Amino acid sequence: MAVSRCACAGALLLCLCSFRASAAGSQLRLEVDNIDWRVGQGVAYGVFDSGQYAQTVYFKVRLTGDPCQFFVTFGGTVGSERRAAHGGDSLGYELFDSVVHKTALRDLPAATASEVLQGAFGPGETVKQLSYVVLVPAGQVRPPGLYTQPIQVTVYQGTRDNFVEKDAKIVVFSVPVDSVAEMSLGETGAPFDAKAKGHRLDFGGLAKGKAEGLDLRVRSNTGYHVTLESENGGVLKNTDPHHPATIPYSLEIGGIAVSPGRTKQMVLSRSNRLTDRNGDLHQLVVTIGQVGNAPAGTYQDNLAVTVVSDN
Numbered sequence: 001m002a003v004s005r006c007a008c009a010g011a012l013l014l015c016l017c018s019f020r021a022s023a024a025g026s027q028l029r030l031e032v033d034n035i036d037w038r039v040g041q042g043v044a045y046g047v048f049d050s051g052q053y054a055q056t057v058y059f060k061v062r063l064t065g066d067p068c069q070f071f072v073t074f075g076g077t078v079g080s081e082r083r084a085a086h087g088g089d090s091l092g093y094e095l096f097d098s099v100v101h102k103t104a105l106r107d108l109p110a111a112t113a114s115e116v117l118q119g120a121f122g123p124g125e126t127v128k129q130l131s132y133v134v135l136v137p138a139g140q141v142r143p144p145g146l147y148t149q150p151i152q153v154t155v156y157q158g159t160r161d162n163f164v165e166k167d168a169k170i171v172v173f174s175v176p177v178d179s180v181a182e183m184s185l186g187e188t189g190a191p192f193d194a195k196a197k198g199h200r201l202d203f204g205g206l207a208k209g210k211a212e213g214l215d216l217r218v219r220s221n222t223g224y225h226v227t228l229e230s231e232n233g234g235v236l237k238n239t240d241p242h243h244p245a246t247i248p249y250s251l252e253i254g255g256i257a258v259s260p261g262r263t264k265q266m267v268l269s270r271s272n273r274l275t276d277r278n279g280d281l282h283q284l285v286v287t288i289g290q291v292g293n294a295p296a297g298t299y300q301d302n303l304a305v306t307v308v309s310d311n
Contacts (some may be wrong), residue, residue, distance in 0.1 A: 004053045024145050026068040028155045028166035031060040031110070035134060035151075037175040045136055045147075047221045048194075048277050051064040052138045054099050061155055062130045063121045068132055068157050070166070072130065074105045074116040075152030077091040084175050086145035091175055097149075105132060107152070113160040136175060141221050144179040147170055181224040181268035181309035184217040184279065192217045201286055206236075206247060206299065208252050211287040216253070216305065218270070219279030223310035226268035226282070228303060236288075236299035247299050250291035260303060271310055 019075045037045060039053040051108040063068060074095050076082055083090040095105045097117060106115040119128045150170050156163040201212040204278050218224055235246040251258045268282060 006045055023120075026063065026065040026157055026166075028070055028157055029062045030063070030072075030153060030167045030169045031062060032153050032169050032171050033059070034171050035173040037134075037136070037173075040156065044176040045140075047141045047177060047180055048219055050234060050277070052135065053095075055134045056099070056131050056209050057134060058129060058131045059153070061119065061130065063128075067123055069118070069120045070128075070155055070157050071113075071119070071160060071163070073107045073111055073156070074132070074152045075107045075154070076149065080119055084147035084149040084173055086143070086147040086177075089142050089145070090146075091136065091140055091147040091177070092255055093134060093136045093175070094151055096135060098131075098219070099133055102236055103136075104131075107154075111160070112126055116160065118159075121171050134173065139277065141276065143274065144222055146179050147175040147194050177221070177289055179309045180309035181218065181220040181222070181306040181307050183226075183305065184215075185221075185305065186215050186217070188213055188215055188283070192219060197257040198238075201278075202286060206288050206294075208288055208290055211285055213283055213285040215278035216282040216284055218268075218282065218307050219275040219277065220270070220307075220309065221274050222272040223273045224307055225266050225270070225310065227264045227306045227308065228258065228260050228267045228302075229264045229306075230262060231302040231304075233262045234260040234301075238297045238299055240296065240297050243295045243297055245294045245297075245299075247294050249301070250287045250289060251303075252283075252285045264304075264306070269282075277281045 035057055037055065039055045060073065082094055083092050096105045097105060103114055107119065116131050117132065119130060121128065150172050152168055152170055154168040155166050157166050158164060182194060184194065184196045186193060186196045199214050201214065203210055203212055218226065232246070235248050238245045251260055253267055270280060
């Protein structure tokens, strides 16, 4: 009887050793690349773009050994605290499991089972392709530059309740922000319109002191200056070449008198200026001068308004 019990205990020990060898025989490796922002209206993040874009990033987990379950975590904080930096400035972003669910991905020990990417290898499988989503919220006006943050990606064998770390990699998330300086010309009180690059002031019958105005709005993330150039040297000219009469006018920008000429002159400067999406408002007012004995006809002048980024 004693020998029989000893044989039974030996068989149980061999079975236990076989189970441990199987678990240790699975090796997992991450195949991940750095993340370069490539969505929206261009390669760079649009600081004045109202759209919110999601970029899907693909990577692989490679298995050597026995089939197993696994999950992947993403280091760093979440929400408003997950930020890419450039000098003393930063740009908020988030990592999600998918565009549909938008569950934020976290790191251990805080991550729950729904806040990691999970998978399982079946018999004969050696590679699993997974994906996650990077989203940079719209409306963040930041200075130009390349904003970056390193992110640790870690793969664990097992489940969230019982696991062992197998591999970890550092990927760098990079978001370029370009210099932006753009203008909008519109009716008084009109919001910024990126397509509104021209505006017509119609005075009807000309009379001394008659005034018309428009709104010049400029938005920028780096500072800007505005130049002005008059086709006729600061006068209204009869469009009939047989009657080359002119009528003077005066121009004010933001309540300050400007003397438009035939050559470009700088009339506004806002250095290191970060505006909101509606931009800085500069009101332009044109007032008719002395009409005198100018013959009847159509009088006009074309003003070229140019906004230039300081960067």
